[in-house]
Amino acid sequence: MSKKVIQKAPDTAIESVITRMFMNGGSQAIRIPAAMRIETEQVRISCDPVTRIITIEPMDREAMKVAFIAMVKSLTEEERAEIKAMEFEKDVSVPTINPAVAEFFRDSE
Numbered sequence: 868m869s870k871k872v873i874q875k876a877p878d879t880a881i882e883s884v885i886t887r888m889f890m891n892g893g894s895q896a897i898r899i900p901a902a903m904r905i906e907t908e909q910v911r912i913s914c915d916p917v918t919r920i921i922t923i924e925p926m927d928r929e930a931m932k933v934a935f936i937a938m939v940k941s942l943t944e945e946e947r948a949e950i951k952a953m954e955f956e957k958d959v960s961v962p963t964i965n966p967a968v969a970e971f972f973r974d975s976e
Contacts, residue, residue: 887898899905907925911934914921926934942950 884900884903886900889896889898905923905925907927909926909931911924911926912921913924
């Protein structure tokens with residue numbers, strides 16, 4: 868499809884369309900028509916295990932926060948205890964300067 872056709876695509880919502888699937892590296896990809904373009908950087912993809920229907924939802928930062936809070940609230944007491952029991956290693960080391968960077972600045976003085 869030419870760029871002119873894509874640019875002239877109507878802004879009206881399309882209920883459904885048949886489109887192509889293809890491989891992109893090791894992943895399966897789907898061509899999304901211009902009229903269904905999603906103006907976001909991240910989406911949530913879910914698949915119903917029984918019907919195998921795939922749903923794609925746009926996720927902005929606010930929606931991601933709401934989804935994360937809902938997930939945390941849905942944790943069972945057992946899951947909460949498991950998370951509390953986890954040990955995380957803190958990196959308290961003093962950052963060092965790359966010798967090449969230090970040499971660069973030493974030469975510029």
